[in-house]
Amino acid sequence: MTKLTALLAPNGHFSIVKRNRLGHVYASAVFFDDPQRALSEYRGDKMSSQSFGSMHVYETKELSQWLMPQQVISNIWGLRTVLGLSTSQTIKETQSWQQGMLAL
Known part of the structure; x- marks a missing residue:
């Protein structure tokens, strides 16, 4: 962390x-039409992605401990989640959609 901060x-x-x-x-739940899978993942079961395989999600508290004392987490945004759920690539390129999603 010290080298990165420098x-x-x-x-x-x-x-x-x-x-x-x-x-x-x-x-x-949305992409796989599988709410049971989603609930199992929510409860802590192992997660996987078609693109990346097995996933480990670091909790924000864990990341905060790694960063201390040089850095702190000041903002948390979930833009990937919102953008990733749209199936329309064309609409993602429009300024009105981008601004609306950012506001959301």
């Missing part, structure tokens, strides 16, 4: 991208 500009930030457990659970 690369930041003064008052700079970096982003951590991680799987969102609830987002993945919801996507499982």
Whole structure:
């Protein structure tokens, strides 16, 4: 963490991208039409992705402990979840849809 922090500009930030457990659970229910699978994953069963295989989701508390004391988590956003659920690639490219989804 010290080496990574040294690369930041003064008052700079970096982003951590991680799987969102609830987002993945919801996507499982929608994409696979399998609410039982989604509920099992919500309760802590192992998760997997068609694209990435077996998944381990680091909880925010665990990441916070790794970052301390040099860095803190200041914002948590779930944009991937919202964007990933749309099946229309064309609409994702429109500014009105992007702004509406960002507001949501």
